[in-house]
Amino acid sequence: MKVLKFGGTSVGSVNSMLNVKKIVEAIDDKVIVVVSALGGITDKLIKTSNMAASGDSGYEKEMKEIVNRHIEMVYTVIPAGEKRELLLDCVNELLSELKDIFQGIYLIRDLSPKTSSTIVSYGERLSSIIVATLIDGAQWFDSRLFIKTEKKHNKHILDSELTNRLVRETFREIPRVSLVPGFISSDKDTGEVTNLGRGGSDYTASIIAAALDADVLEIWTDVDGFMTADPRVISTAYPITELSYVEAMELCNFGAKVVYPPTIYPVCHKNIPILIKNTFNPDAPGTIVKQEADHSSKAIKGISSINDTCLITMTGLGMVGVIGVNYRIFKTLAENGISVFLVSQASSENSTSIGVRNEDAALACKVLDEEFAKEIEMGEISPMKAEGGLATVAIVGENMKHTPGIAGKLFGTLGRNGINVIACAQGASETNISFVVEGGSLRKTLNVIHDSFFLSEYQVLNLFICGIGTVGHSLIDQIHSQQERLKQERGLNLKIVGIANGHKAMFTRAGIDLTNYREELEEKGMPSSTQVLHDEIIGMNIFNSVFVDCTASEEIASLYKDFLGHNISVVAANKIAASSDYEIYAELKRIARHRGVKFLFETNVGAGLPVINTINDLINSGDKILKIEAVLSGTLNYIFNEISADVPLSQTIRNAKEQGYSEPDPRIDLSGTDVVRKLVILAREAGYCLNQEDVEKHLFIPDSFFEGSLDDFWRKIPSLDADFEARRKVLEREGKRWRFVARFEGGKGVVELVEVDRHHPFYELAGSNNIILLTTERYNEYPMLIQGYGAGASVTAAGVFADIMSIANI
Ligand SMILES: NC(=O)C1=CN([C@@H]2O[C@H](COP(=O)(O)OP(=O)(O)OC[C@H]3O[C@@H](n4cnc5c(N)ncnc54)[C@H](OP(=O)(O)O)[C@@H]3O)[C@@H](O)[C@H]2O)C=CC1
């Protein structure tokens, strides 16, 4: 025998009603069907009662709507004929009783709890007779006759013993289909109508299932079962196939409103499984709740949350070692009907925090301040401190028991994403870890935990790409072409959630489709500005996020500090920050370390060559960099390799720009600034404190060429062509080549144009290549040499990509 319960949404519309009929009639076994009121009717009954009691004649309109809803339902789901007429008689009679009760309330302006209970009972009484008529051969039973309550502490509590006996007597002979109104009951002494509380229809079904030893209790609702997290917040949440009774209890007690919490106990006691099914998607497997749920699966089964938390904290040295303080706190709160859902006490006993709903906070503080008035007056305890606008999150799962590292993983993940845990609690049962965070962090918190505990086969990195020129565009292309492979083979979901250039910016949590991102940015992007980027990226408060700077902008570099401070890693092709004032460089590194995020800029020197990582590896293993000698400018090396009798200096500069080697403003390369920046960065990474102004520069283009605008520069530069050609010829005759060399030794840096002969290691350096010679304590007689492409779109983008991958750490 099965007990099926259909909730308000399942009997709320014509289609869902017909689904209920189909589901029940398809069952071969005997079945007891418990139904709630038509969706929304209980709320409407309460609202209409309150209106009538307050003398608002608008109650009549509400009543009319209640009447119409039921009559229309009868006309649409029950075919014309004798059955419908009989049903209409019953429905009209109930509705007319209800109308009279409302009128009475309106006249005397009084609404007693007893009348309220009577009124809400009409919802289930009406819905159940409609469904009983709809389902072929169904027999209707009045649950007020066998679900009995007694009054305790001013509340109507189920009398289990009496109810069980009456249920067994009522269903001594179980018809093929029985129809029972859920939620409603009656007082065992007075016979007055009572109820089992909002959501009580689940409980009715569970009581009947347990009393009659049903094979299964099926709860038919409007979702596919218990979900791993709130699907309105977590788009990747999915139904949980199996839960133990304890796990289900933990989840539904705390946020997940799939089942009314008291429902679990009666069936758990009898070891009857609960199957949660979706009336609107009956083919979905749903969630099965039973004694022993699958232990081989993930450590946590679900995440629940309440975005309505106020933390009340009581502190004071006067609490330390004093017996009975907690007893007084909970007694006082209980006496005032305040429910506490989280308790956290320091082992020093000098502070206790309790989580209550925001609406209860003022009263809780007041009654506790009164209870501890003496201690507060003596200064032994401080007045209660209430911190509202918080959210409580719980992770639940029986597999957490005796599994080390779950709390570590949880709090580590939260910390890395800059989520501050205000209070936490874990019971010794180890099936639930609850913690409190700022309300504004709830979405990020749920995403972070869901991603790390449920989607671990797909680690997500959320990328904001700023700058889509030579490097940025190539990077996006590379990511686009590797996205699927990384997902399948490496379990990494690289999601670009923001793209910006100097004019437009676009952001989306779901990830940008990279096929036509340029057109989309142009058409749909919002105007871009440093402030917009700052506010949008921090405002999105998205987990595992990385800001990728492919601009050469000083303003964009000035954002890193705030991004790192908000736990957003930074990957920069832009050299401005790492080569700016030493204090800024050091502070950015400090913030990144402190926040547990990364500030990476490998491509700042030698594009995709592993220069900075190599220096870091040498230093970390105890080596010391004694000397750096290098050609660090791809542009300048290209120019000095390309210049010839046919290709003058000015043309080589234009060619370097076209090849994507030079800076957005090539004067940065030609003035030696780019190389100075690189040398400063290398020296700093090698452990020296060097600033750009400390580097000695011997340039080959007069300073006057860098004055004025970029257009002025392009106009003036051909005037140097003849002189350079004359000097080049002399050099050629001598069998030498120009190399722009950067040197750092003994704390001093120099950049200069050097004429090298064929014996020099830099002589053969082709194209835009870079070369770096590192003399260290270990690599002394024979320095370490790193050589290869030192500029260009694809190699630089690949270097940025490698930095991103090292954040993913896979
Ligand atoms: N090219 C190379 O070989 C290497 C380059 N780098 C570094 O990479 C960076 C990018 O170089 P590259 O791709 O060649 O430069 P590009 O000039 O080709 O591209 C720069 C991009 O940055 C955007 N941008 C500029 N200012 C802003 C701003 N304030 N806000 C948002 N976006 C902005 C530009 O947008 P818009 O077009 O709208 O102005 C453009 O999309 C530089 O810092 C460079 O030093 C590092 C190693 C090698």
Ligand SMILES: N[C@@H](CC=O)C(=O)O
């Ligand atoms: N403009 C730079 C590009 C790499 O940093 C260069 O020419 O080396």
